[in-house]
Amino acid sequence: MGTIYVDEIKHQSAQGSGTITLGASGETINIPSGVTLTNNGTQTGLTLSDNILFNTASKGIYLGVTTATASNLLDDYEEGTWTPAAYAGISGLGVSQATYTKIGRSVTIYAEVTGFVSPTGSALQISGLPFTPGSASLYMQGTAESDSGAMGIARTSAATGRITFFYGTTSRTTYVGNNLGGGLRFSLTYFTD
Amino acid sequence: MAIIKETVIGKVEVVGEFKAVQVAMDTLIKEDGKVISQTRHRHFLMPDADITNELQEVQNICNTAWTQEVKDAWIAFKQEQENKLGV
Helix, strand or coil: CCCCCCCCCCCCCCCCCCCCCCCCCCCCCCCCCCCCCCCCCCCCCCCCCCCCCCCCCCCCEECCCCCCCHHHEECCEEEEEECCEEEECCCEEEEEEEEEEEECCEEEEEEEEEEEECCCCCECEEECCCCCCCHHHCCCEEEEEECCCCEEEEEECCCCCCEEEEECCCCCCECEHHHCCCEEEEEEEEECC | CCEEEEEEEEEEEEECCCCEEEEEEEEEEEECCEEEEEEEEEEEECCCCCCCCCCHHHHHHHHHHCCHHHHHHHHHHHHHHHHHHCC
């Protein structure tokens, strides 16, 4: 069948509450570029009964604007796990949990690490971040708490891709591996490029 | 009813000036071939990383992206930043 020109398609009950089915499972309803879907009723917004899935990766939604502005495009969301690894100050560790959530270019990580192996007096550094810190993440910081009670700051670096820990009470004094007890919990938000 | 667990590459991306390789591994739980659960695990690799334990597909991407010029630029940037920031 070719093209049908109509002004309105309504449910046969004409009560405004019926369901109109377009296509069948697996089929594609093609909406040409430039078409606007408008809610001209009295209720606000558009209600969907399931998740939205794009058929192309890295597509998103422009939020808060009426034109396609790159700075308003939310095109990435992801949850997952990562593996903190000993880089300096200790030679090994156990991971109780290590998770991340990425929203746009913002990545928030959380980790609980325990069972430090061979802690030394060197500055504690942990590697294994889930995403590469961007060039704007040179000083991105979060908080940390060790089993010894030391409260501090976790700082990531774009240059090293690692996390370095500092005591919160003194000037840029680093956590050292042999003064932390057996474990550490920390959270941190940083940006990717 | 067969339930199996498999780990596959979810995504490999080469990002940024220094060609960092970001690797996402997906763990899938399948029941009779249908995915009923999926989790993602991530890590990334910079040009001076040891990639011997990475999957061959990831190693190939690293070796393609990390030219000597890229490696040299990364080492220089890293040294500059470490001098600036300390640890």
